[in-house]
Amino acid sequence: MNYWLMKTEPTTYGIDDLVKQGTTPWEGVRNYQARNFMRDEMKIGDKVLFYHSNATPPGIVGLAEVCKESYPDYFAWDPDSKYFDPKSPKDNPRWMMVDVKFVEKFKDIISLDDLRTYPELSDMVVLKKGSRLSIQPVTKAQYNFITSQRIIKEE
DNA sequence: GCCAACGTTGGC
């Protein structure tokens, strides 16, 4: 079992979109390191911290889970998609993705500023300066600590 | 294979 943090811009695809859809392909990752995590390491049932970047404030807004293991990012084949990439042809796909499913939405965001206040999280990749990786490994301890801090949304 | 130029990410 592995633990991850996955970034998304809420104006593009936020936690509320995942609430509505239930599951989604994680398309559009165009970074080799992030792709390798999806292709080589993400397994069904892996736990995901759902992170809003370019948001006010940025932070972790909920939980998700890997529900389909890696397969070609077919958005790369669609000339009308903003993720179209002619260097990723069908017979030799360069980009892979997984599907994730909604698990829960926090009542309150755990903001980036909040995360910084916990010594338990000082080694988190997302807190490192200049950390742009959109899919990051998280330790079990970090994951457990964060989930112990959260308040689950009451509907 | 080096590295300058360029493009993107993402907090602020």
Next chain:
DNA sequence: GCCAACGTTGGC
């Protein structure tokens, strides 16, 4: 909107 950090591209 700025800009630091970082990844990618392409000329050589």
